[in-house]
Amino acid sequence: MLDKPLHPDTTAVVAGRPPHESDRPLNVPVTLASTYVAGGELEYGRFANPSWSAFEDALGALEGGSAVSFASGMAAIAAVLSLVPTGGRIVAPRHSYTGTIGQLDDLAARGMVSVEFVDIADTAAVASAAHGSSMVWIESPTNPALEVADIRSISEAAHAAGSIVVVDNTFATPLLQRPIELGADLVVHSATKYIAGHSDVIMGAVVASEPERAASVLARRTLHGATPSPLDSFLALRGLRTLPVRLDRAQANASELVARLTDHPALAEVRYPGFGAIISIVFTGGADAADAIIGRTDVWVHATSLGGVESTFERRRRWSAEAPTIPEGLVRLSVGIEHVDDLYDDLVSAIGQP
Numbered sequence: 001m002l003d004k005p006l007h008p009d010t011t012a013v014v015a016g017r018p019p020h021e022s023d024r025p026l027n028v029p030v031t032l033a034s035t036y037v038a039g040g041e042l043e044y045g046r047f048a049n050p051s052w053s054a055f056e057d058a059l060g061a062l063e064g065g066s067a068v069s070f071a072s073g074m075a076a077i078a079a080v081l082s083l084v085p086t087g088g089r090i091v092a093p094r095h096s097y098t099g100t101i102g103q104l105d106d107l108a109a110r111g112m113v114s115v116e117f118v119d120i121a122d123t124a125a126v127a128s129a130a131h132g133s134s135m136v137w138i139e140s141p142t143n144p145a146l147e148v149a150d151i152r153s154i155s156e157a158a159h160a161a162g163s164i165v166v167v168d169n170t171f172a173t174p175l176l177q178r179p180i181e182l183g184a185d186l187v188v189h190s191a192t193k194y195i196a197g198h199s200d201v202i203m204g205a206v207v208a209s210e211p212e213r214a215a216s217v218l219a220r221r222t223l224h225g226a227t228p229s230p231l232d233s234f235l236a237l238r239g240l241r242t243l244p245v246r247l248d249r250a251q252a253n254a255s256e257l258v259a260r261l262t263d264h265p266a267l268a269e270v271r272y273p274g275f276g277a278i279i280s281i282v283f284t285g286g287a288d289a290a291d292a293i294i295g296r297t298d299v300w301v302h303a304t305s306l307g308g309v310e311s312t313f314e315r316r317r318r319w320s321a322e323a324p325t326i327p328e329g330l331v332r333l334s335v336g337i338e339h340v341d342d343l344y345d346d347l348v349s350a351i352g353q354p
C-alpha cells in the first residue's frame with residue numbers, strides 16, 4: 001500500500017470509484033432514480049444521487065476541498081452569489097465570463113447587491129476594492145482577455161478585509177491551478193468545458209475549502225433544484241479521468257501554435273498566459289478580417305464554448321453581452337488534441353500564410 005499522497009494525474013483516475021471488491025463494477029453506474037426506499041441517506045432524487053457523489057469525490061480530491069455538482073456552471077455561480085447578504089458588495093473582474101457579468105448586473109439592477117468591476121490583474125486595485133466587500137470574485141485566466149490574477153495576494157487582502165474569495169477555475173482546471181491551496185474559500189467550475197471535455201455535457205460544480213461552506217452551497221442546490229442529470233455526472237467523471245492527458249496535449253499544441261503565430265502579419269496580438277490551451281488572437285483588420293475566416297477551415301470548428309477535444313474558434317464580440325473593452329477583432333481559440341501541424345496548416349490556410 002502507498003504511504004504517500006498520489007499525484008493529481010493518478011487521483012484523476014482513481015478517485016470516486018467503488019471499493020475493490022469482487023463483482024463490483026469499476027465505475028459508479030448511472031443511477032436513474034427520483035426516489036429511494038425511505039430510512040437511508042439518499043431519500044429523494046433532488047437531495048442526492050450516487051452518480052453525482054462519484055463525480056464530486058473525484059473533483060473534490062483534485063481541488064483539495066468538498067465538491068457540490070450543479071446543473072451548469074451558471075447554476076453553480078448563482079448558488080455561490082446567493083450566499084452574499086442583501087446589500088453586500090461584490091468585487092469582480094471586468095472581463096469575467098459574460099454569464100457571470102449578466103448575473104452580477106441582474107443582482108445589482110434589482111438592488112440586491114452592489115458590484116465593483118476591477119482589473120483582476122491589478123492586485124493593488126483589487127486589494128483596495130476588497131475593503132468593505134462581502135465577496136471577491138476572481139476568474140483567472142479571464143475569459144477571453146486571458147488576464148491572470150495573483151490569487152494568493154488577493155486572498156490575503158480579502159480575508160484581512162473580512163471578505164470571502166471565490167475563484168472561477170474553469171480555464172486552468174485543478175491540474176494547472178489549485179485556488180484553495182492559494183487561499184480561496186470557494187472554487188467554481190463550468191464542468192461543461194475541460195472537465196467533461198467532449199462538448200456533450202452541460203454541468204457545473206462548486207468546491208469549498210471548508211465542509212460547512214460546502215453544506216451551505218449544497219443547501220442552495222437542494223433549495224433551488226439546480227441538480228445535474230445522473231447521466232451527465234457519469235459523462236463528466238468519465239471525461240475527468242482523461243483530463244491530465246488531454247490537457248497535456250492541448251497545452252503543448254497551444255504553446256506551439258503561439259510560437260508559430262506570433263509575428264503573423266494579419267495579427268495585431270497573440271495573447272497567451274503561458275499555460276492552458278486557450279489563445280486569443282486579435283486581427284489587425286478588426287471584426288471583418290476575423291469573420292472572414294469563418295467557413296474557411298476544415299479542422300477548426302466555428303462554435304462557442306471551449307475545452308473539448310476538438311479545436312474551436314469564435315469572435316467574442318459577436319455576442320452583444322461581451323465587454324466593450326474586448327477588441328472587435330479578438331478571436332478566442334480553444335486548442336484541442338488534434339495534431340498540431342494540422343491545426344496550424346488549417347488555420348493559416350484561412351488567415352493567410354505568414
Ligand SMILES: *Cc1c(COP(=O)(O)O)cnc(C)c1O
Pocket residue numbers: 072073074075097099139143168170171189190191192193202203204
Ligand atoms: C462557460 C463558462 C461558465 C458557464 O458555464 P455553463 O456550464 O455554460 O453554465 C462560467 N465560467 C466560465 C469561465 C466559462 O467559460
